[in-house]
Amino acid sequence: MRVLTLQQAQAVTGDATLAACRRRIGRLEARALLSTRAAWITPPIIGEEPLLRWSSGLPAPAAENLARITHNRWAEPAQSVRIAVATDETRNRLSTIGIRPPRESEIAHDLWVAEVFVRRYLDHPTYAWLHEDGFGDLLADGAKPDALLTVGNDEDPVVAVELLGDYRHDKIQRFHSYCSEHGLAYELW
Numbered sequence: 001m002r003v004l005t006l007q008q009a010q011a012v013t014g015d016a017t018l019a020a021c022r023r024r025i026g027r028l029e030a031r032a033l034l035s036t037r038a039a040w041i042t043p044p045i046i047g048e049e050p051l052l053r054w055s056s057g058l059p060a061p062a063a064e065n066l067a068r069i070t071h072n073r074w075a076e077p078a079q080s081v082r083i084a085v086a087t088d089e090t091r092n093r094l095s096t097i098g099i100r101p102p103r104e105s106e107i108a109h110d111l112w113v114a115e116v117f118v119r120r121y122l123d124h125p126t127y128a129w130l131h132e133d134g135f136g137d138l139l140a141d142g143a144k145p146d147a148l149l150t151v152g153n154d155e156d157p158v159v160a161v162e163l164l165g166d167y168r169h170d171k172i173q174r175f176h177s178y179c180s181e182h183g184l185a186y187e188l189w
Contacts, residue, residue, distance in 0.1 A: 001114045001131065002102045006036075006082045008111070008118045025084050033090045040078040041108040046115060046189045051164065055185035060176055063169040066188065070164040074108075083107065099131055113146045113163050116189050120149060127151055143178035145186065160186035 004012070010021035028034040051069065052061050091099055102110045120127050128150040145160035160179055164172070172188075179186045 001086075001110070001117055001129075002099060003039075003083050003085045003107060003110050004114050004118075005111055006084065008114050009084055011118050012121060028084075032087055033093075034084045035087055036082060036084050038080050039083045039104075039107045039111075040080055041111055042074050042078055043076045045073045045076075046112055046163070048119075050187040050189050052188040053185075054176065054179070054188075056180070056183055060180070061172065061188070063172040063176070066164065066172050067167055067169040071166055074166055078108075081111075083111070109146075109163060109165060112189070113161070116161055116163065116187075117147070124151070143175045145175070145179075149187075158184065160184050161189065162186060163189045 006018060006021055006025065009025060010018055013021055013024060015021040015024060025034055025036060029036055051066060054061060085101055086094075086099075117129055120129070130148040130150075132144050132146055145162045147161040149159045149161055151159060162175060175186075178184075
């Protein structure tokens with residue numbers, strides 16, 4: 001993940017309190033492995049489950065309905081939250097070269113993608129998560145989901161994860177078509 005709120009970091013680290021997580025992050029920040037700052041983001045916009053799970057054999061989603069549902073969910077007033085961002089040093093150490101820091105305009109979106117990651121991680125710590133910046137040429141010819149999730153061993157499928165912004169129905173249809181053509185199951189959040 002490119003960015004986490006302190007609450008998301010606490011959930012992943014298992015720190016008993018937010019204060020303990022702040023101390024941990026402070027130690028990492030002192031070693032120039034994380035940077036922290038305030039950011040303005042929209043309130044939580046995702047539910048406990050995806051809006052839609054799709055896999056081969058299921059009908060195409062009602063893109064118009066999904067576009068209507070997601071249209072206004074980014075309209076809430078922004079709130080200030082404390083975020084932690086991996087530094088270049090951390091990205092280099094973790095061999096995540098190519099995963100750049102988020103742009104200011106991407107932070108809210110990335111935090112809610114991170115929320116999906118945290119939920120998946122807490123339920124299934126063995127799941128592997130690949131952020132879109134790490135795809136390289138993997139999905140170069142089409143739609144690029146926010147992340148790919150492998151849900152177990154080599155026999156288990158890869159699932160594309162997409163957090164729907166204020167998308168028009170044709171963008172949702174293109175995403176579905178790409179995943180369908182490539183046999184890629186997906187979750188829309």
